[in-house]
Amino acid sequence: MQIITIAARKGGVGKTTLSMHLSVLASAPGAPALLLDTDPQRSLAWWHRLREADVPNLIEADARELPDLVAAAKREGIKRIIIDTPPHAEDSILGAMRVADLVVVPTRPGPLDLAAVATTLELAERVGKVPLAVINHAPPRTGSAEPAIVAEARAALISMGATVAETVVANRVSMSHAILTGSTVNEHEPGGKAAAEVESLWNEIKALLDRPARKAR
Template identity: 80%
Template sequence: MQVIAVTARKGGVGKTTLSMHLSVLAAAGGRPALLIDTDPQRSLAWWHQLRGPDEPKLIEADARELPDLVAAARREGFGRIIIDTPPHAEDSILAAMRAADLVLVPTRPGPLDLAAVASTLDLAQRVGKAPLAVINHAPARTGSAEPAIVAEARAALVAMGATVAATALANRVAMSHAILTGSTVNEHEPDGKAASEVAALWQEVEAALAAGGKKAR
């Protein structure tokens, strides 16, 4: 079983949306996936109610419960766990990071968002994890090259010492349409650009899990 924590100390960067979309792909591998919603806003739980009984399963929990929940999920045969975390709550973020095999840190490409990433990276370093930064809510490509703001964000993250996913997720209306139906873009519009980006990111996540998400000591 592998555990992915989606974390950021800044709100509005797309943690919950990312958790939704990756959890459905995680559940497609033959073993059930589990979502754990530790954000008091419970946006993930709201989406899950729209979705109905379909995979993945979801638990609403306090971060302090994570060790017991992860152990129980392992006994019950879950293949992947994805933990959605609240912003600003350092203790909750640290608890999720400690439980995780891979820490994802989504960020918008704007300067204020990037300025807030450093503190999340510092938390990951504190618990010995090497996070994967994900550029989210980015302008869509209009040609073969990345938009300048995305390239600049990527360079800034690398300068902070972060590993950055090659796939940037564009700010596409298909995401909102899918969420309102309790689905994801890979289900709602499987041949669309948003679905292609999410699938490409999931391949990177799987590769990072295979390589190991722990920081060398």
């Protein structure tokens, strides 16, 4: 079983949006992913109620319940779990990180967002995890080179010692449109730029999870 925790101490960086999209891509025929919504705002649960599709499965949970829920999911044969976390509850974030095979840390490329990333990276280090930083809500690329603010954010994250995803997820209106219909961009606008970015990020995450060193849970 593979467990992905999406965490950031700062709100508004796109944790829940990524959780939605990755959970759909993580689902396979006959093997839906399980979403665990540990954020008291329950935005994931709201989106899930709008969905017409049967996948992913979702459980609203408290972080203290995660070890028992993970054990139960393993007994049920669940292959992948995505955990969405609240922004400010350190104990909840740590609990979700502890059970994870991979911690994904999204951040906007702005200076205040990057300044806040360090605390999340420190939490991951405290529980022995090597997080993957993802530049999210970025300006769309208009040429062959990354926008300057994205390149600067990548350099700043690397200087913090973070592993940074090659894929950058841009701030696109199609994301909001998809969520309002209870879907993802890959379902709502397949073949679009947003769908391609999310799928590219999932492929990066999947490659990290499938490395032999990460299989020994």
